Amino acid sequence: MSLFLGALLCGCAPKEATPYFQMRGVVLAWDDLTHPETLDWMKIMKETGMNTISVCGHRYDDEEYARMKQHWIDEGFDFEYEEHAMSYLLPRSLFATHPEYFRMDANGERKADGNGCPSCKEGLEVMMSNVETFAKGHMPSNHRYYTWLFDGGDICHCEKCKDLSASDQGLIFENHIIKALKAFDPEAKLAHLAYYSTTPAPTKIKPEKGIFLEFAPFYRSWTEPLSKRDAIRPGLPFGWNHGDYLDMLKANLEWFGAEDSQVLEYWMDVSLVSDWKKPQKQLTFHKDVFEDDLKTYASLGIKNITCYGVWIDEYYTKTFGFPDFIYDYGRGLRDFVKE
DSSP: OOHHHHHHHTTOOOOOOOOSOSEEEEEEEHHHHSOTTTOOHHHHHHHHTOOEEEEESSOSSSHHHHHHHHHHHHTTOEEEOOEEOHHHHSOGGGGGTOGGGBOBOTTSOBOSSSOBOTTOHHHHHHHHHTHHHHHHTTOOSSSEEOEEOOTTOOOOOSTTTTTSOHHHHHHHHHHHHHHHHHTTOTTOEEEEEEOGGGOSOOSSOOOOTTEEEEEOOTTSOSSSOTTSTTOOOTTSGGGOOHHHHHHHHHHHHHHHOSSSOEEEEOTTOHHHHTTTOSSOOOOOOOHHHHHHHHHHHHHTTOOEEEEBOTTOOHHHHHHHOOOTHHHHHHHHHHHOOOO
16 A cells, blocks of 8 residues: 555655755845735745745835835735945944944955954944844844845955955954844844855854855856866856865855755846946856756855846846746755655
């Protein structure tokens, strides 16, 4: 007798297998969600088993946004906010009176751009004092917070900071932020974004409890899988090939642990392939690369994956047709079986 027939005879239906990837997410812009007649993301996510949405690029204090957020939560989705937050936590308006809060460049000058000085105790206290207001305006439904450093910003080169890498400096900020978060949300977890100059693993600063790795391989190639170690996107900063990325990912996982770690990918990022300019260019989704990448990430113990899917709007669908790759992505995550 088959298991299925036995289950029917005993009056119980067989349970569906739990997907290997626990977080199966997408990062969208506000405008991507407000035109379901063009692309009904909620319908697609339900059909493909995606379970987590992050929305960026919009004010979070108006009623329309609050209604949208609650609707997604009521429909069973986790709702998050992934943001470059340093300019909110350490307002640049403070530079005029407290330049010591801000980073020093390689020439010995304090700069209001980029990030703060992680060795300035008073600056860290000011940053921490702003965490609760910022976080409550960006409250996730799953206690996972994202307060990324300034996008592409340089680090501090002052005497106290000069021997700390970008990753170590970032972790100092994050270790303070997670303490401020836990003061009002004891279950809070905070992402350490391994991206741009913070992609290499820290070597000196240890993460506080609740810090998890978010690995974003921004300068990789998406025409070749990560498993092809010699693949590279030429002409970009750092000159990392896929082998470098894999080595950095493994080092980060050793530093942070794999249990809560997640990957932030760009397989569906129309804004990236369009160089963040409209009208958009057509995205080519390499399904074979995506599927191979899932094997690679799973082999390293990663169970949480999200991906940018922004700028798939009316212009895009009218010009290039319906983006079937969204179904390939969602079903690929849902149906993945680790070998």
